[in-house]
Amino acid sequence: MGLPLLRMTFDWREMEHKASQFITARMEEIGKRIGAEHVHAEARTGRYTIVPYQSTHNTGGATMGTDPGTSAINKYLQSWDVPNVFVIGANAFPQNAGYNPTDTVGALTYWALDAIKNRYLKRPGALA
Numbered sequence: 001m002g003l004p005l006l007r008m009t010f011d012w013r014e015m016e017h018k019a020s021q022f023i024t025a026r027m028e029e030i031g032k033r034i035g036a037e038h039v040h041a042e043a044r045t046g047r048y049t050i051v052p053y054q055s056t057h058n059t060g061g062a063t064m065g066t067d068p069g070t071s072a073i074n075k076y077l078q079s080w081d082v083p084n085v086f087v088i089g090a091n092a093f094p095q096n097a098g099y100n101p102t103d104t105v106g107a108l109t110y111w112a113l114d115a116i117k118n119r120y121l122k123r124p125g126a127l128a
């Protein structure tokens with residue numbers, strides 16, 4: 001369509017490697033404490049890849065929050081700066097949950113649509 005599309009790439013850095021080492025060691029402890037026969041613990045190293053699978057749940061491009069200084073959208077997924085813009089998607093997650101994101105994206109969508117229909121359209125403006 002000729003519209004510009006942002007392409008963003010990223011890779012693991014020291015912080016992600018350290019987080020993986022820390023959580024892998026905790027999981028190894030848990031595995032041993034519950035008496036697992038085989039415990040194979042391998043922290044992530046090297047570059048980001050989905051082969052082997054490391055996650056495709058990359059979220060938080062325009063996060064929700066309570067403070068316009070540290071977030072892009074409010075809890076209704078409404079832009080702090082431009083009240084007639086609602087940004088719906090996994091972009092809203094300030095942190096990633098330990099589980100698959102799509103159900104939460106769906107729930108947030110219903111939540112935002114309810115606010116648009118029952119609050120914003122009746123009185124356009126900032127909802128928070």
Ligand SMILES: Cc1cc2nc3c(=O)[nH]c(=O)nc-3n(C[C@H](O)[C@H](O)[C@H](O)COP(=O)(O)OP(=O)(O)OC[C@H]3O[C@@H](n4cnc5c(N)ncnc54)[C@H](O)[C@@H]3O)c2cc1C
Nearest residue numbers: 003004005006056057058088089090091100101102103105
């Ligand atoms: C291989 C893979 C497997 C996955 N498996 C699961 C799973 O089993 N369960 C689960 O819960 N989640 C899974 N996910 C994650 C899930 O797909 C995403 O978290 C979810 O799709 C995010 O939804 P979103 O609406 O935020 O973003 P997206 O689904 O990425 O939607 C963003 C949309 O914006 C469009 N867009 C971007 N830029 C522009 C522009 N400039 N103008 C117009 N349109 C634009 C894109 O084309 C796209 O349609 C998987 C992801 C991948 C990649």
